Amino acid sequence: MHTTNQSPIYLIAVGAFALGMASYVTAGLIPMIEASFTVSVAVAAQLVTAFTLAYGLGSPIFVALTPAHRQRTGLLLALGLFVIANAASALAETFTTLMVWRAIAGIGAGVYLAMGIGASTAVSSPERRGQSIAIIMGGMASGVVLGVPLSLLIADQMGWQAALWLVTLLGLVAFIGLILKLPALPAAAASSLAQKLAILGDGHVLIILLVSLLAAIASLGMYTFIAPLLADPAYGAVSSVTPYLWVWGIGGVLGSFLVGPLVDRIKGPVLTFIIMVILAASLLVLPLIAALGTWLVMLPIVLWGAVGWALQVPQNNELILARQAQGDGNLAIALNESALYLGSAIGAAAGGFVLLLQMPTWTLAACAGGVASLGALLQIVNLRRQQNWTCDVRAQLHN
Known part of the structure; x- marks a missing residue:
């Protein structure tokens, strides 16, 4: 079903904005939550773990269990669950209750984003599909960049609960808007759970997921350690x-939005390869440029943020195209989200290990750049695969 009506896509993006806020705001609220429930920082920090683990591990399971003919209902239920869980988190009277509701919010968020991206492509014409995904990823990036600082300012004035009420309110606006504006979605191909698990045997999908994993280890892993690098006297003593x-x-916001038109013009695997090369280069030059000047280093940082966020637009588009016939594009996107969260966790752990070995801080950027380079090399496999596929199609047409 194709329509020129863009309003459902923008409403899904409003929900994604709330999701971006919810994913990252808890880290900033930890000192207030710690004081509110008299728990240690280490215990309060587990709220972030609960949300991300539930998001990364829970969302593929729940997406897989959603009936093929209930895509619209599944999307609305996931967003409804996210809204309720954030409201319940704000009302939580014990730390354990808060932890449980953060995990439930994580599941709702993960399922909503995967199904929201799937829904946006279902209501778009094929030539605008990349742009639709870009609007949603841009909404999420904006939630992280603009929403988190705004909600932390509100929390400073009105308490940590206020930040979660803001997330709830935005989620509710998206929910009501989608009930009114989201049309019926085409039913996906009905398949058993065993058939859905067959996605893990699709080599093309696995390489896409592995490239996403390596990009997340490099980009999000290095993000965790940007402070120790720039605090080093050799790199600016910031x-x-x-x-x-x-x-x-x-x-990240600019990259997410600007990549949209490119996805619809440049072949997905080619665009992903270009992005991975730029990501590797921007990470590798980080210490060199930081040594030259604290203002100058903003150039590779803005480039790294742009390509790091932009990558998921062509990746999600490729996954939908790869699994369109099987009808489990939403599951492929949910697995991609899991790869990102897993990559972020591996990157943070690996960076911690580098610091534990007391290696110079430039090795953090060198390792991150090396992992991104590995992702770029792996992407060549997808490029060759696509060339072979194109040759096969041409041969068939010729015959």
């Missing part, structure tokens, strides 16, 4: 990393 995080985030 006292506050906040302006650099802002620059990274603004790059």
Whole structure:
């Protein structure tokens, strides 16, 4: 079903904005939550773990269990669950209750994003599919970059609960709008759970997921350690990393939105390869440029943020195209989200290990750049696969 009506896509993006806020705001609320429930920082930090684990592990399971003919209902239920869980989190009277509701919010968020991207492509014409995914990823990036600082300012004035009420309100606006504006979605091909698990045997999908995993290890892993690198006297001795995080985030918003028209013009695997090469280069030059000047280093940081966020637009588009016939594109996107969260966790752990070995801080950027380079090399396999596929199709047409 194709329509020129873009309003459902923008409404899905409003929900994605709320989701971006919810994913990252908890880290900033930890000191307030710690004081509110008299728990240690280490315990309060587990709220982030609960949300991300439930998001990364729970969402593919629930997407797989959603009936093929209930895509619209599944999307609305996931968003409804996300809204309720955030409201319940704000009302939580014990730390354990808060932890449970953060995990439930994580499941709702993961299922909503996967099904939202799937829905946006279902209501778009094929030539606007990449742009639709870009609008949603841009909404999520904006939630992280603009929404998180805004909600933390509100939380400073009105308490940590206020930040979660803001997430709830935005989610509710998207929910009501989608009930009114989202048309019926075409039913996906009905398949058993065993058939859905067959996605893990699709070599093309596995390479796409592996490239996403390596990109997340490099990009999100390095993001965790941007402060120790720039605090090093050899690389600027920066006292506050906040302006650099802002620059990274603004790059992310720009990259997410600007990549949309490119996805519809450049073949997906080619665009992903270009992005991975730029990501590797921007990470590898980070210490070199930081040594030259604290302002100059903002250039590779904005580029890194832009390509790091932009990557998921062609990746999600490729996954939908790869699994369109089998009708489990939403599951492929959910698995891609899991790859990103897993990559972020591996990147943070690996960076911690590098610091534990007391290696010079430039090795953080060198390792991240090396992992991104590995992703670019792996992407060549997808490029060759597509060339072979194109040759096969041409041969068949010729015969």
